[in-house]
Amino acid sequence: MQIRCSNLIPIPMSDSQRESDIWFSEHVFKPGNLYQIIAPSGTGKTSFVHILFGIRKDYTGTVFFDEQNIADIPLLEWSEIRKNKLSMVFQGLALFPELNILENIALKNKLTQYKTSQQIETLISRLGLQSHVQKPAAILSFGQQQRVALIRALCQPFACLLLDEPFSHLDSANASLCMEIIEEELQQRNAIGILTSLENKLYSNRQHVLNL
């Protein structure tokens, strides 16, 4: 799947008239590529990924998944897309605080049956969470929660992975570890990766940089 944005702008930002790599321009995200959107706060990074994820509808311009205008997708069909085509790590993570790490991950994996418990365990230990698996998400640090949210997002087939400031609370060692895993998984699926960040800091040497 490829994603094409055409003349896109969220309605609350439409008076700014500031052209960027995405706003008010044409851009195509191609399969197998990783894109890092670097921009300061308030320039619409989260709005952009939410538009792609089908949560925000207050925009002008169009977004196409291949030839399909996403504005034409009926509300109830989005669940199928989010199960099979689009995965997302939210800035706020959207974990369930009362569930432990395994349960949070299982909530996704039981739906998709995508990864074996062996594969999940491997990911958990690679990201250094093995001693916390029985703890409810509520008592984990935000950085630990970010890693849980990442693992959960990987437990499904997707053509595009959206990551909204996924490393904001991680040190660079953990961030590069996560990036390594992300790149492996993108490669496996030949999927698009779209990652947003505040700082002008590159997490990989293969990504395309876009500014908002």
Next chain:
Amino acid sequence: MFSTYKEVWKIIKQSIQFLQIFAFSVSAFIGLFVILFALFCYVDFKEITFRDSGIFKDEFVIISKKVSTINTITQKPSRFTSQEISKISSQEFFTDVAPFQSSRFHIQLYTQNQHMPLRTDLFFESVPDMYINQDPTQWSWNESQTFIPIIVPQNFLALYNFGFAPSQGLPQLSEDIISKITFNVRVSGNGMRGEFTARIVDFTDRINTVLVPESFLLWANTQYGYEDKGNPSRIILGTKNIADSRIFEYIAQNNYQINDESLRNSKLSFYLKLTVTIVAIIGLVITLLAVWLLIFSFYLIIEKNRSKIQNIWYLGYSFSSIMRPYNLISIVANSVIVIAAFLTSYGVNIYLITFLQQFLPVSQVSALIPLIAAVCLFCIIVFVNYISIKRVLKSAIS
């Protein structure tokens, strides 16, 4: 699919207010119990009120015009004109309109029994046979027959037994015995005479006249009758629903007189229907409030859970799998309530009937109508809940 459902259930369960669901259950139970019990009572009492007038079709009224002093002075009897009759037949609440036939000849009834010598002038009237629930072989007459079956008002017998018989030193008679006495009937008129025999085949308190089969009266009127002046003084009106208030309104507006006696049961059934309807409406209001409470509970639960529901939705769970736990709660709670309300009202009804059996000839009635009502109510409540859960959930995820 069940396992995915279990995960969703676990998250949703935490914010369900079981106290609210319980409050709903109790109020819905009370409401449904009142409705179903009212229905049971309606079925019971319908059975009781219509039982004692078995010889007639249930639903009819007899009307006449009021007799005023002017009628007496002018000697002009108050009769229905044909225009009036056709106007009455055009009313949609009357299914059938038929005039009373009256005898237009001289009738004398007498016995040849020594123990009970009796001789009296009499009159006959008749109504169409369809109003009389008599065995057609008994309630019929043809020209080859000299026997005439008669139905007389119950109070004729009472007048005889408690007024006439004691004063004349005559024996009192039971319904059973008088039905076995054969009377002689002498008719004359038009220069002709005829002799018949007659027997009382039944008593009534609904039509205040001496009834004979219509076929006899039509024939006898042509044989012995004076000229037909037409225009009956009483008419009988068939109706689907005697308790239809439009009937009473119409009759009052046109200044007709209703045979009050005939309406005793109808009035009773009218008031019963009214009472039962009011009780059922109260039950319905309680049920509606309870259903509203449940809808409101779900609304609160969903609103409180909004972000969790959104998160589940964003994970890719289908709308129907998110909705399922709520619908399940609604179906389980409502089934328990409806079944409990039905069984309780059925039990109370059995108790009531057993109690009434001490003084009334009643039997246990079929529970079919209340059962159908219970099933319908269940479906309606679950459906209304389904619609409202769907609406609120949809707004939560969009």
